[in-house]
Amino acid sequence: MKYRAEINIMPLKALLDPQGKTITASMKNLGLEEIENVRVGKHINLDVHAGSREEAKEKVNTACKKLLANPIMEYYEFELKEGDVT
Template sequence: MKYYLAHITITLRKAILDVQGKTVENALHSLHMPALSNVRIGKHIELDVHAPDKETAQDLVEDACRKLLANLVMEDYSVDILEPRKNGQMK
């Protein structure tokens, strides 16, 4: 059993109006940054997964996304599992 690090990105679906993103975009334009547009804000979640292999870790995290972390009606998720290195740090 090893500890994997999982990076999860949860984003609002394209068809859903992102009010928070629109507000941030207006604020950026007020701060004289007109080059930035189409701001969309989502969640970034990092967690440790105790699992025998990478596939099991991926399954566990996707299960958590479906059951708790993401609202599948409005949001999409993507999961990235990082291998633990021998010295205990993640690559």
């Protein structure tokens, strides 16, 4: 069975996000004063082959912990969908 994982990796809420702050400031120059609290992270899509949803979840967790996210500065969350999603 193939699962599609949609992973978001974001800077921890307790940390400043300089890139987000800069974008928030730039919004003002674009006349978009109504936009605030911009935070920037990564979005990662991947396909994982696994026998069950539980197994797929475990593999994605391993990938996030070992490679994709840096737990000192980031947290991650993901959704799993079944089958080919484009």
